[in-house]
Amino acid sequence: MTKELFLKDSYQTMCNANILSIEGDKVILDQTIFYPTGGGQECDTGTLIQEGEVFDVFQVKRESGKIIHFVKNAERLILGEVTAEIDWERRRGLMRHHSLLHVLGAVVNKKYGALCTGNKIYPHRARIDFNRLQDLTEDQYDEIVIETNQIIQEGHPIKYQLISRSEAETRPGLVKTAVNLLPPTVTEIRLVNIESIDEQACGGTHVANTKEIGEMRLVKVSSKGKNNKRLEVALV
Numbered sequence: 069m070t071k072e073l074f075l076k077d078s079y080q081t082m083c084n085a086n087i088l089s090i091e092g093d094k095v096i097l098d099q100t101i102f103y104p105t106g107g108g109q110e111c112d113t114g115t116l117i118q119e120g121e122v123f124d125v126f127q128v129k130r131e132s133g134k135i136i137h138f139v140k141n142a143e144r145l146i147l148g149e150v151t152a153e154i155d156w157e158r159r160r161g162l163m164r165h166h167s168l169l170h171v172l173g174a175v176v177n178k179k180y181g182a183l184c185t186g187n188k189i190y191p192h193r194a195r196i197d198f199n200r201l202q203d204l205t206e207d208q209y210d211e212i213v214i215e216t217n218q219i220i221q222e223g224h225p226i227k228y229q230l231i232s233r234s235e236a237e238t239r240p241g242l243v244k245t246a247v248n249l250l251p252p253t254v255t256e257i258r259l260v261n262i263e264s265i266d267e268q269a270c271g272g273t274h275v276a277n278t279k280e281i282g283e284m285r286l287v288k289v290s291s292k293g294k295n296n297k298r299l300e301v302a303l304v
């Protein structure tokens with residue numbers, strides 16, 4: 069099992085690790101700062117450095133529960149010590165857009181009761197799908213954007229907490245995150261809490277304070293079937 073350092077500290081950009089296996093271009097480490105694509109969030113990219121030689125990590129995925137780093141020229145790596153470093157600009161974009169979706173989701177949920185059914189987070193844009201969101205006017209969408217930006221500017225701390233599944237199931241605020249859809253094997257839940265705004269189960273990487281998100285704009289709204297809406301957003 070690879071220790072997932074990104075779950076505790078999303079600001080850590082470098083770590084030492086041991087290569088446990090190399091198969092073709094697939095490399096497994098004993099611990100990593102690379103976030104694997106999942107939960108709507110794109111993976112990190114970056115480098116592995118071994119004995120002065122720099123290797124590109126161009127893709128990171130979870131396969132059968134294992135975190136696989138896809139590495140260029142991996143055949144030149146050997147088992148043992150390596151230094152891992154992520155592309156911080158890319159990660160920071162992913163963090164800011166991911167935290168933005170949590171704030172936006174909370175605003176839309178509070179105003180219209182709609183639930184988030186999916187999302188996709190890239191370094192420079194993101195999208196979020198809502199169910200049960202009626203047709204809104206342009207003014208109503210403007211209000212959503214203004215309110216979201218207001219909350220961002222208020223500077224709410226964002227914190228992580230691990231709780232047991234049974235505790236998660238009793239927290240009323242978590243209803244919108246569908247905890248009960250997780251497989252029974254999941255016994256521990258990671259909560260992402262935006263102070264006084266939002267709390268939900270999430271394994272993504274976030275900024276430490278909403279102020280770091282910046283200012284959002286709504287790029288596009290499209291309908292996905294009856295009462296389902298997709299909002300495409302980006303940071304200014």
Ligand SMILES: [Zn+2]
Binds near residue numbers: 166269270
């Ligand atoms: Zn999330």
